[in-house]
Amino acid sequence: MNPPTTPTDITDITRTVADIAAGEIGGGVQLAADTDLRAVQGVDSVKMLRMIAKIERAFDVELEDEDVFGISTVGGAAALVEQALRERV
Amino acid sequence: MTTIELPWSVLPDYRCFGCSPHNPGGLGLTFDPHPDGVCTRFQLDRRFESYPGVVHGGLVGVICDETMGNLIVLRRGRSAFTVSMRQRYVAPMLIGRPYTCVARLRAGADGGLFHTTAEVLDAHGAVCATATATYQPFTLADARARLALADDELAALSAALDTTALDTTAPNGA
Numbered sequence: 001m002n003p004p005t006t007p008t009d010i011t012d013i014t015r016t017v018a019d020i021a022a023g024e025i026g027g028g029v030q031l032a033a034d035t036d037l038r039a040v041q042g043v044d045s046v047k048m049l050r051m052i053a054k055i056e057r058a059f060d061v062e063l064e065d066e067d068v069f070g071i072s073t074v075g076g077a078a079a080l081v082e083q084a085l086r087e088r089v
Numbered sequence: 090m091t092t093i094e095l096p097w098s099v100l101p102d103y104r105c106f107g108c109s110p111h112n113p114g115g116l117g118l119t120f121d122p123h124p125d126g127v128c129t130r131f132q133l134d135r136r137f138e139s140y141p142g143v144v145h146g147g148l149v150g151v152i153c154d155e156t157m158g159n160l161i162v163l164r165r166g167r168s169a170f171t172v173s174m175r176q177r178y179v180a181p182m183l184i185g186r187p188y189t190c191v192a193r194l195r196a197g198a199d200g201g202l203f204h205t206t207a208e209v210l211d212a213h214g215a216v217c218a219t220a221t222a223t224y225q226p227f228t229l230a231d232a233r234a235r236l237a238l239a240d241d242e243l244a245a246l247s248a249a250l251d252t253t254a255l256d257t258t259a260p261n262g263a
Contacts, residue, residue, distance in 0.1 A: 049179040053208065053216045060195060062175065062221055 006059055008085055014078040017055055021074055024051045033075035052077070061085060092119045093127065093163055096249035100242055107155030118152065120159055126193040127160045135184055144182040149209060150174065153220035156192040157205040161224055164194065166253045168232075169203060169224035177219045180211075187212050201226060 007013050018031045024047060025031075025040060037043055037051075052068050055077060061084035071077045097103045106115040118129045131152060139145035154171055161169045182188060188209050195204040202223050209218040229236070229247050238246065 046180045049177070050216050053177070053179055053219045056219070057206065057208070065177075 006085075008082075010078060010082050013059075013081050013085075014075060016058060017078045017081065018074045020054045020058060021051050021077070024054065031074050033078070034073050036072055037074065038072055055081060059085060061088065092121055095120070095159065096162060096246060096253045099245045099249045100238075105155075107151055108159065116148075116152065116155070118155055120156070120163065123191050125191055127156065127163055128189050128191045129156050130187065130189050132187045133182075133184060138184055140181070142184050144184060146176070146178055149178070149182060149218050150176050150220070152190050153192070153207040153209065153218070154222065156190045157207050157220065157222050158224065160192040160194065160205060161203050161226070162250070163253060165203070165226075166250055167203075167226040168229065168250060169226040170232075172202065172223040172225050174220055174222035178217075179219065180215070180217045182209065182211075182217050188217065195221075 007016055014033050018033070021037060022029050022031050025043060027042070029040060031037070031040075037048065048071070049068070052063060052071070056063060059081050061081060063080050063084060067080050071080065095108060097105060097108065102111055103109050104112045104115070106112060108118045108120075109115055110117055116131065116133075118131060120127045120129050122128075129152065133144050133148060137145050137148045153176065154174055157174075158169060158171065161167055188211055190207055190209045192205055192207040195206055202225055205222050205224065207220040207222075208216055211217055229238070229243055229250070233243065236243075
């Protein structure tokens, strides 16, 4: 069961993931679905894991470690969230 | 913020490594209400060191497990055994620094199991570790054979648990 405010559409998921990632990076960074997060200045492995922790909490999902370490873009993270939400239903 | 009294406190000599005040080798964790569930604040010394200056990861697991387990006790009035727990270490936690562990109940309880999450945050609110876990509730009577409790202790603890749940309707009992 999804909390009422949890988006399930890939467009909305992508927007939420981008907002979370931008908030974690800070500095008003603008992120597109295909932005390479690991290439953004100031993003290291800890920052990536903090983004993932916030994303997992926002959507109440658990992402696999192998998938987490393969994430490079907002769109990639959003696709994993969408898949996790679909598998939960 | 007020520290919540644990039902185990009716046992004068309980020795839980995580939350007993009577175990000199333990962590002596105490729990406070939190808008999302319950939380505990802690700062570990070098007895709990792993790499130089870094808190041993196993202890982080203990603290998350302890906070999530007591969340179920305090918010649902149920004692529960840990069935499984996944820990993710986000950033090294340092000896001598203050941290807070916040535990929440997840939606979607099934088969009588409780699903929980926990986050360990540093003094700036940054996530250092996360955990998810599943717990199986039990009655003291059913677990009697596995617990070292005298009859009077069992009765006192059962009575304490019956009056512990702060709110069994809200998602996190808030």
